[in-house]
Amino acid sequence: CAPSYETFLTQHYDNPKSSVGKQYCDVMMKRRGLDKPACKEVNTFIHGTKNNIIAVCTASGGKDYGKGLRISLRPFTVTTCKHKGGSTRPPCKYSDNKSSRYIVIACNQDGKPVHFDESL
Ligand code: UDP
Ligand code: UDP
Numbered sequence: 001c002a003p004s005y006e007t008f009l010t011q012h013y014d015n016p017k018s019s020v021g022k023q024y025c026d027v028m029m030k031r032r033g034l035d036k037p038a039c040k041e042v043n044t045f046i047h048g049t050k051n052n053i054i055a056v057c058t059a060s061g062g063k064d065y066g067k068g069l070r071i072s073l074r075p076f077t078v079t080t081c082k083h084k085g086g087s088t089r090p091p092c093k094y095s096d097n098k099s100s101r102y103i104v105i106a107c108n109q110d111g112k113p114v115h116f117d118e119s120l
Helices: 005-012 024-031 050-057
Strands: 042-046 062-064 069-072 076-083 094-101 103-107 113-119
Touching: 005 042, 005 113, 024 076, 024 094, 042 113, 050 062, 050 069, 050 103, 050 113, 076 113
Parallel strands: none
Antiparallel strands: 042 076, 062 069, 069 103, 076 094, 103 113
16 A cells, blocks of 8 residues: 555644544544544644645654664754553543654655654
8 A cells, every 4th residue: 555645634634633622632632533443542633734744754853763764954843642451442542742853754765754653
């Protein structure tokens, strides 16, 4: 399967951070369809502009991190959602962790992000 930029945005882009109340991750993981068919274990939402995220694929915003990955030159504000355990079937319950981190992503040949690997 070919990972796509559109899917990356659905899974990992939320800027500005959506005001959805206290349980941000529970709401967003459902809204983005990441609760089906089973609760996705870990998912990071990036609260940065598309331009700044795309720039990680270029020398102005990122650098090689090996294995086809790129790491951002500057930290992004991100929220990482972690499945709390219990049932892996919806409704999914998540813990929220908002922090400033360097993002590690993969880019396609068009210079667009297609995979979120980790944040440091
Ligand atoms: N992921 C994420 N943030 C993280 C780590 C993982 O959003 O900090 C997501 C990302 O979509 C990644 C997926 O979880 O593609 C799977 O991650 P990983 O390969 O580490 O876990 P596994 O494949 O072992 O489930
Ligand atoms: N993907 C796919 N088949 C796979 C693995 C991944 O189609 O076996 C696609 C997935 O639909 C998404 C992209 O690859 O478009 C990213 O995969 P993942 O769900 O692990 O999230 P990401 O790596 O982008 O954070």
